[in-house]
Amino acid sequence: MNANILILVVFIAAMYFIMIRPQQKQQKKRQAMINNVQAGAEVITIGGMHGTIAAVNKEAHTFDLDAEGVILVFELSAIRQVVKEANASVTTEELTGEAPEVNESEADSDDNQETTDAQKSEEK
Structure with a gap:
């Protein structure tokens, strides 16, 4: 009789460590x-929609997904996977799709740098 109870306890403990505990960790x-999701993060929804989070409303448990404009x-629970975390260094180009304006002096200095690099390699 005691052996049957011991087998039952071992079986229940094994079920806990094999099935229940990993599921709780995953949840x-x-x-x-x-x-922890923030605006600017790239996500995939449970329906397969890829996009960037435009805004998060924690009170209503919703988020606005920007999918190509x-x-x-x-619902927040519709997020299946965060592909790329939002960070402080998200550029305007990534959010708006437009290239940032470049000063002419910066562009000229970049061109001059490339020219001098090419000249140095030719001299060698």
Whole structure:
């Protein structure tokens, strides 16, 4: 009788460590990902939509997804994967799709640098 109870306890413990515990870890990781998502992050939704997060509304648990200029509103739980984290160094070009303006003096100095590099390689 005691052997049967011991087998049952071992079986339940094995089920916990094989099935339940890894699932709980995965849920915590997903919840942390959703809680830390910020505007500018590139995500994939559960429906397969790829885009950049334009805004996050924590109170309503929604986010605005910019998919090539089309803004769509999704629940935060619709995020399947964060492809690229948002960071402070997100450029205007990445968000708007437009190239930033370059001063003529900066462009000239870049051209001069390339010319001098080419001349040095020719001399060798």
